[in-house]
Amino acid sequence: MSEPGATHYRWDDLPKEPLKEDLTRRLISTERMMIAQVFLDKGCIVPQHAHENEQLTYILEGKLRFWLGEDESEVVDVGAGEVLHLPSWLPHKAEALEDTLDVDVFSPPRQYWLDGSDSYMRSR
Secondary structure (H helix, E strand, C coil), X not given: CCCCCCCCCCHHHCCCEEEECCEEXXXXXXXXXXXXXXXXXXXXXXXXXXXXXXXXXXXXXXXXXXXXXXXXXXXXEEECCCEEEECCCCCEEEEXXXXXXXXXXXXXXXXXXXXXXXXXXXXX
């Protein structure tokens, strides 16, 4: 059996997917992992949601405020150079406190991001 080959990607070669006026993303997905480059304008809100996927959010530029838990009682600000780990099924909401570029890593991949059924992220 031959070993699988490596795949090389360039973010700039991938299309940006507009979700709403203040939120766009690029995705790379494999069988067991997903990475997303997420662009949020200051003031952008990602409504509370939870998912089976474990998540790492690495802030490259800007700052996000996260509200964690069903009652949103824990508040964490995550800035450039910082990483937030979200375990499976932890309810969370986010707001961009500044124009922000983050990289989100998920395992397993978020199928509803791939098939476009992530209505909570899209324009209303």
